Amino acid sequence: MTMSMGGPRSLDVDESEQLDERTRRDAMTINMGPQHPSTHGVLRLILTLDGETILKAEPEVGYLHTGIEKTAESKSYFKALVVTDRMDYLAPLANNLGYSLAVERLLDIEVPEKAIFARVALAELQRIASHLVWLASSALDLGAQSVFLYCFREREIILDIFELCSGVRMMTSYIMPGGLQADLPPGFDTQVRAFLKLFPDRLREYHGLLTNNQLWIDRTRGVSVLSAEDAVAFGCTGGTLRGSGIAYDVRKVYPYSGYERFDFDVPVGTNGDVYDRYLVRMLEMDQSLRIIQQALDGMPEGRWAVDDPKVVAPPKYEISSNMESLIHHFKLYTEGYRVPAGETYLRTESPKGELGFYLVSDGGPHPYRMHVRAPSFANLQALPKMIEGSQLADVVAAIGSIDIVLGEVDR
Amino acid sequence: MAQENQQPASIHPAVAFVRDRFPSEVIESSEIRGEATLVVKPESIVPVCLALRDEPSLRMDMLSSITAVDWPERLPRFDVVYHLLSLPTGHNVRLKVRVGDDETPHPEVPSAILVWPAANWFEREVWDLFGITFTGHPNMRRIELPDDWVGHPLRKDYPLTGFSLPEPQWGGQVPAPAPGEPKTGRRPLRVIRPDSTRK
Numbered sequence: 222m223t224m225s226m227g228g229p230r231s232l233d234v235d236e237s238e239q240l241d242e243r244t245r246r247d248a249m250t251i252n253m254g255p256q257h258p259s260t261h262g263v264l265r266l267i268l269t270l271d272g273e274t275i276l277k278a279e280p281e282v283g284y285l286h287t288g289i290e291k292t293a294e295s296k297s298y299f300k301a302l303v304v305t306d307r308m309d310y311l312a313p314l315a316n317n318l319g320y321s322l323a324v325e326r327l328l329d330i331e332v333p334e335k336a337i338f339a340r341v342a343l344a345e346l347q348r349i350a351s352h353l354v355w356l357a358s359s360a361l362d363l364g365a366q367s368v369f370l371y372c373f374r375e376r377e378i379i380l381d382i383f384e385l386c387s388g389v390r391m392m393t394s395y396i397m398p399g400g401l402q403a404d405l406p407p408g409f410d411t412q413v414r415a416f417l418k419l420f421p422d423r424l425r426e427y428h429g430l431l432t433n434n435q436l437w438i439d440r441t442r443g444v445s446v447l448s449a450e451d452a453v454a455f456g457c458t459g460g461t462l463r464g465s466g467i468a469y470d471v472r473k474v475y476p477y478s479g480y481e482r483f484d485f486d487v488p489v490g491t492n493g494d495v496y497d498r499y500l501v502r503m504l505e506m507d508q509s510l511r512i513i514q515q516a517l518d519g520m521p522e523g524r525w526a527v528d529d530p531k532v533v534a535p536p537k538y539e540i541s542s543n544m545e546s547l548i549h550h551f552k553l554y555t556e557g558y559r560v561p562a563g564e565t566y567l568r569t570e571s572p573k574g575e576l577g578f579y580l581v582s583d584g585g586p587h588p589y590r591m592h593v594r595a596p597s598f599a600n601l602q603a604l605p606k607m608i609e610g611s612q613l614a615d616v617v618a619a620i621g622s623i624d625i626v627l628g629e630v631d632r
Numbered sequence: 633m634a635q636e637n638q639q640p641a642s643i644h645p646a647v648a649f650v651r652d653r654f655p656s657e658v659i660e661s662s663e664i665r666g667e668a669t670l671v672v673k674p675e676s677i678v679p680v681c682l683a684l685r686d687e688p689s690l691r692m693d694m695l696s697s698i699t700a701v702d703w704p705e706r707l708p709r710f711d712v713v714y715h716l717l718s719l720p721t722g723h724n725v726r727l728k729v730r731v732g733d734d735e736t737p738h739p740e741v742p743s744a745i746l747v748w749p750a751a752n753w754f755e756r757e758v759w760d761l762f763g764i765t766f767t768g769h770p771n772m773r774r775i776e777l778p779d780d781w782v783g784h785p786l787r788k789d790y791p792l793t794g795f796s797l798p799e800p801q802w803g804g805q806v807p808a809p810a811p812g813e814p815k816t817g818r819r820p821l822r823v824i825r826p827d828s829t830r831k
Contacts, residue, residue: 282775282776283774283775283776283777283778286776286777288785290761290786291785291786291790291792292792294792295792326665453693453694453719454693454748454749454750455749455750456694456695456696456697456748456750467719469719474722475722475724563664563665564667564669565665565667566667566696566715566726568696575696577696577697577715579697579699579713579715581701589701590701590702590786592697592699592713594696594697594699594715598753598757599697599750599753602749602750602752602753631776632776
């Protein structure tokens with residue numbers, strides 16, 4: 222990008238409609254993305270610049286649209302779980318959890334205690350893993366390369382735990398309607414406890430690298446401020462909303478999956494700038510550690526999924542000895558289970574914000590409609606509000622700070 | 633539809649408020665599993681949203697999502713579904729309007745963008761995937777699909793597996809590229825007959 226014309230001018234750009242009158246001959250329109258390395262996927266921004274000052278920003282999304290909502294309509298509830306992994310591919314277990322809870326609410330079933338505790342532990346591990354990718358990439362965008370390497374090192378430990386559980390590092394589909402795909406493996410407790418022991422030190426390391434680093438503060442404090450009113454009006458949730466000073470966390474306001482039984486705090490920022498959003502997510506990782514600790518300590522014995530062969534397949538070894546199990550297997554994997562007609566909108570707090578699943582059932586074995594309220598989609602809408610009037614170099618900081626995943630925006 | 637266990641004793645405050653304020657605009661309301669649903673007339677959606685947002689006891693200040701559901705066999709064909717949330721009071725409610733008939737391929741709903749700016753992209757998405765227009769929206773363009781896309785994929789009559797492509801012509805016959813069209817890397821298929829290799 223070469224912009225040599227003019228220096229930054231202080232232009233009042235509150236009214237984007239007035240742009241045409243104000244646009245002078247040296248205003249310039251450039252594309253940022255979709256292949257820009259700091260757009261976290263394939264986000265395209267059409268920026269109108271005056272020198273390096275942004276007059277107008279227009280995000281263009283859709284480059285990763287894969288029709289996930291349409292695909293889910295043709296699959297049985299059991300199989301539609303797999304496409305939810307692919308939306309927010311940095312936090313597949315959080316998507317699995319939201320989807321499974323929505324299906325369970327329509328089916329009106331309660332999962333066993335062990336599944337509840339395991340799900341919370343996994344969802345919080347997933348939150349840390351997702352925040353680590355956010356921290357790594359947003360710090361890298363601002364030039365802090367070592368943070369990137371350290372964060373991915375710790376994320377790998379979490380992914381190893383997921384691999385231990387499900388055999389897959391990322392697209393696990395481990396949480397499913399009715400409970401978990403399989404029992405927690407024997408080494409789960411030990412590995413997670415080892416991680417809990419190790420991670421606070423590593424977190425301190427990241428804080429040491431960034432939180433009081435003058436370069437980091439200069440690049441983030443007071444940059445791309447989003448006021449609380451704007452954040453609410455644009456439907457922002459998650460760290461983006463809490464950074465602006467509003468303590469909305471679905472886990473506290475609409476507890477799901479037993480979160481009301483866990484003791485944790487919700488960090489809230491004050492200024493709504495990149496630095497506050499950064500701090501909020503950093504402190505959230507601390508709280509996630511607390512929740513995981515409680516989930517491990519309280520993990521009961523017992524089944525990991527409902528004892529209902531209509532929803533969860535009976536053990537494979539029963540097929541050869543039990544006629545009913547054979548029939549259930551056949552029915553589950555061919556037709557799937559039928560879900561009573563009705564609709565539900567279930568909110569969960571994914572690492573990115575409020576992840577809502579709106580499921581409509583017509584009584585058949587396929588979801589009649591599955592709408593996903595993706596947190597990144599709403600958060601991204603507020604991006605022009607954050608960056609208009611600021612400098613081009615701050616766009617990168619702003620995009621990093623709202624933590625978008627384009628797979629979820631486009632679905 | 634599921635059996636609706638109406639409980640007039642514990643009616644949802646948002647439902648009670650809208651029924652009281654707009655008695656002639658509410659078509660039906662229900663509360664299932666603690667989720668309140670209000671079906672209102674399409675032309676009154678903006679006043680209802682505005683009233684829900686500004687009523688001090690409710691303050692539905694956040695729009696969680698707008699989406700739609702296609703019911704091709706039903707006469708108002710589409711449900712446009714709004715999920716509202718109140719951060720100060722913790723209430724949430726689902727609003728619905730029913731639009732669409734055989735005469736209007738692109739039914740119209742008033743845009744809620746002046747109530748919540750968040751409606752901007754949600755409404756564009758509903759236009760893109762369902763073909764429902766929102767009157768008063770300043771930028772009613774497709775958002776997920778390319779601008780020249782034909783059709784609206786989340787309608788139930790939109791094919792899932794894409795479009796019917798012409799049958800491949802075997803036997804060395806590959807359709808010649810149209811003038812100006814770049815050549816594909818595919819070679820013509822050769823038919824190897826047994827009698828050509830053996831006497």
